[in-house]
Amino acid sequence: MLRRHVKTTGWFLYLSIKVRQAMPVFPRISMKPEVTEYLKSVYINKEVLTVVGPEEAERRFQNLLTCLSHPPSYTCVRASTHLAPLEEIHHQLGEELKKICSLSAQEASVHILPHPQVKDVLLLPVDGPRCVQQLSSEVVVGAQCANAVLRGANVFAPGILGSPKYMKVGDVVSVFSDLEGRCTRGATNYQGKKVFVGNGVAKRDRSSIFCPGEPARGVGVQMVDPLYRSPSFDGVLPSLVFLQNLPSVVVGHVLDPHPGERILDMCAAPGGKTCHIAALMGDQGEVVALDKIRSKIAQIQENAQILRLQSIKAFCFDGTKAVSSDSTQTSEGPPFPAESFDRVLLDAPCSGLGQRPNMSITWSLKEICSYQPLQRKLFHTAVRLLKKGGVLVYSTCTITLAENEEQVAWALHTFPRLTLQLQKPHIGAEGMLGAGLSSEQLHLLQRFSPELSWDQTQTTSLPCRADGDTIGFFIAKFMKT
Known part of the structure; x- marks a missing residue:
């Protein structure tokens, strides 16, 4: 995988992180044809065409559709500098994330970068898209849940729509997003349009996730091999860092x-x-x-x-x-x-x-x-x-x-x-x-x-x-x- 360098001057830092491959891991954003045509008319309007021409305008629009389905390459957190200096928050966050990485057997090296112009922002480079092999055991989640997974979250039980019939705690599963919102809650084998977002370990049995009359709570699948790897901020320094x-x-x-x-x-x-x-x-x-x-x-x-x-x-x-x-x-x-x-x-x-x-x-x-x-x-x-x-x-x-x-x-x-x-x-x-x-x-x-x-x-x-x-x-x- 190529390396990308961010070169800046003065306030700016020299960074080196993994760059995204040009070949997308999952398709461009899916939307109704009428919506696609509407957005196209916005991005290829007369004023734009006059300045950049039809080919460049079309290329920019197609790039936009691709980008929207992928997460940004940095996780941004706002530091509570009204409570502590940025340097202190930076250090504490690094120590907390190292602990989390060591507990989950991930690489302990954590990159945290102060933003050069926004003085209360810390940036964490996102690793992805990564090469992750799909498994035969599949868990299907709602689109909003999948979006959160792509930004570093685990799968919480309420977001799970379908799972293997006999899924139990400790099973390794592949997580898929239901793109069209058609998966029936409790499904055991969903064949509709879906997209792979990574692998994880089941933290709950199927029976407890879909227990009638009692809404499921807590983590349902802990993501261990996601397409995009970024830290989960669940419970991490809640008064000092705010995910934004x-x-x-x-x-x-x-x-x-x-x-x-x-x-x-x-x-x-x-x-x-x-x-x-x-x-x-x-x-x-x-x-x-x-x-x-x-x-x-x-x-x-x-x-x-x-x-x-x-x-x-x-x-x-x-x-x-x-x-x-x-x-x-x-x-x-x-x-x-x-x-x-x-x-x-x-x-x-x-x-x-x-x-x-x-x-x-x-x-x-x-x-x-x-x-x-x-x-x-x-x-x-x-x-x-x-x-x-x-x-x-x-x-x-x-x-x-x-x-x-x-x-x-x-x-x-x-x-x-x-x-x-x-x-x-x-x-x-x-x-x-x-x-x-x-x-x-x-x-x-x-x-x-x-x-x-x-x-x-x-x-x-x-x-x-x-x-x-x-x-x-x-x-x-x-x-x-």
């Missing part, structure tokens, strides 16, 4: 919260960005977190407690209704008077097409296109709640124009008082052509596009930076003048 995609960490820094400010996270669950905002403020000020699903509020509160953050106040409330018509209202909870917040984060509900790995998208085109109106309702509320001179950051984890650059163009037209702002750090690409924005405006946007690093890795011998091999993500920063 790199662009999601960048959002908090782009928002740039300051101690003493009042900040709103409009769609906050599960609370990773909320907690990061509070940590960046030194837990001094007020971070209001909203989510319309009550069970998710408990998750935000639990994460805040684990990370020892006191400045977070979480409320179960619909963000589209968060502005009060009564300017004299004084209660601490929603709805709030207009211009109540110094900064607002609108990490909007979206189609999530940038999530990786994602081997199968079963949504219809109608479902994918349903998010734009909701995002605009939330945007209206966000602008009203923002103080004059305040900062609004809009972000999504999707790759469409309609939910990203087109929303920026709409916002600038709808709200003349909003102006685009420079983002720091800016480690992704600029905005995508196709929404009619100027080159200056596109330069101020930040789009993380998964296909970029695959393009570099597989078609040339150029160095590849971790910044490019992330989930698909989009960030825009506005100021209310």
